[in-house]
Amino acid sequence: MANSRSLSNSTALRDESVLRRVRHLGSARDGLQEWRLQRWTALALIPLGLYFAASILRLATSDQVTAAAWLASPVGALLVILFVLAALAHALVGLRSVLVDYVHTRALLVAAELLVRGATVILAGASVLAVLKLFLGR
Amino acid sequence: MERPLSPFMFPTWYRFQLTSVLSILHRLTGIALAVGSILLAWWLVAVAAGGDVFAATHAFITSPIGVLLLFGWSAAFFYHLCSGIRHLAWDAGYGFEIRDAYRTGYAVLTATGVLTALTWLYVLLA
Numbered sequence: 001m002a003n004s005r006s007l008s009n010s011t012a013l014r015d016e017s018v019l020r021r022v023r024h025l026g027s028a029r030d031g032l033q034e035w036r037l038q039r040w041t042a043l044a045l046i047p048l049g050l051y052f053a054a055s056i057l058r059l060a061t062s063d064q065v066t067a068a069a070w071l072a073s074p075v076g077a078l079l080v081i082l083f084v085l086a087a088l089a090h091a092l093v094g095l096r097s098v099l100v101d102y103v104h105t106r107a108l109l110v111a112a113e114l115l116v117r118g119a120t121v122i123l124a125g126a127s128v129l130a131v132l133k134l135f136l137g138r
Numbered sequence: 139m140e141r142p143l144s145p146f147m148f149p150t151w152y153r154f155q156l157t158s159v160l161s162i163l164h165r166l167t168g169i170a171l172a173v174g175s176i177l178l179a180w181w182l183v184a185v186a187a188g189g190d191v192f193a194a195t196h197a198f199i200t201s202p203i204g205v206l207l208l209f210g211w212s213a214a215f216f217y218h219l220c221s222g223i224r225h226l227a228w229d230a231g232y233g234f235e236i237r238d239a240y241r242t243g244y245a246v247l248t249a250t251g252v253l254t255a256l257t258w259l260y261v262l263l264a
Contacts, residue, residue: 071182
């Protein structure tokens with residue numbers, strides 16, 4: 001079984017046919033990757049977040065030239081991109097675990113997860129593009 | 139008979155516990171920070187766009203509501219950071235005794251207050 005795919009990753013049809021899954025017994029047999037992702041990003045976000053918080057709270061109310069200069073510098077651009085990606089990946093895992101806890105209708109859960117995933121991807125894309133524009137255009 | 143579900147019992151049925159309140163706060167601040175990432179992306183895009191877009195964003199951020207949001211973001215961020223470190227310690231197997239849970243809980247609240255205050259002192263003086 002070591003190399004076989006986990007039960008919940010096989011086809012939906014097969015999932016439904018397994019009695020203990022129909023009765024919602026036992027573990028889902030996956031989720032460790034997600035658990036790890038949440039912890040790795042949490043660790044990365046300790047230094048990245050402190051750097052970002054110190055910078056953004058000072059710069060959020062500054063003029064455009066000062067803010068643009070920060071995002072155009074190599075260190076600023078790199079750390080902001082890493083912060084945004086780590087924060088959104090971390091947020092995605094967290095928001096999904098909240099949804100799983102409180103949304104009990106299958107269709108609603110799938111819809112909400114899609115919405116959260118889509119929003120996260122768009123926010124990540126927009127943020128990275130914005131920083132790259134400033135970095136490459138300096 | 140309608141029975142209340144466990145997490146929602148504590149305002150009426152359970153005695154106030156620091157531990158459960160901090161746990162719920164960790165989630166709430168997490169959700170708030172996720173919503174805040176929309177504002178963050180908006181600000182980054184506004185800086186990149188410049189011109190009128192930045193002027194409008196700048197006017198919003200420097201308005202009383204904007205400053206309040208920024209302050210709320212910083213408090214939520216520092217709380218989630220400190221509380222998250224407490225969670226990582228639990229993941230590593232430390233601090234499960236009830237006495238430790240209370241001590242680290244108060245430490246998280248203190249650290250949140252100190253970090254938020256120090257940051258804004260730095261922002262306002264710099």
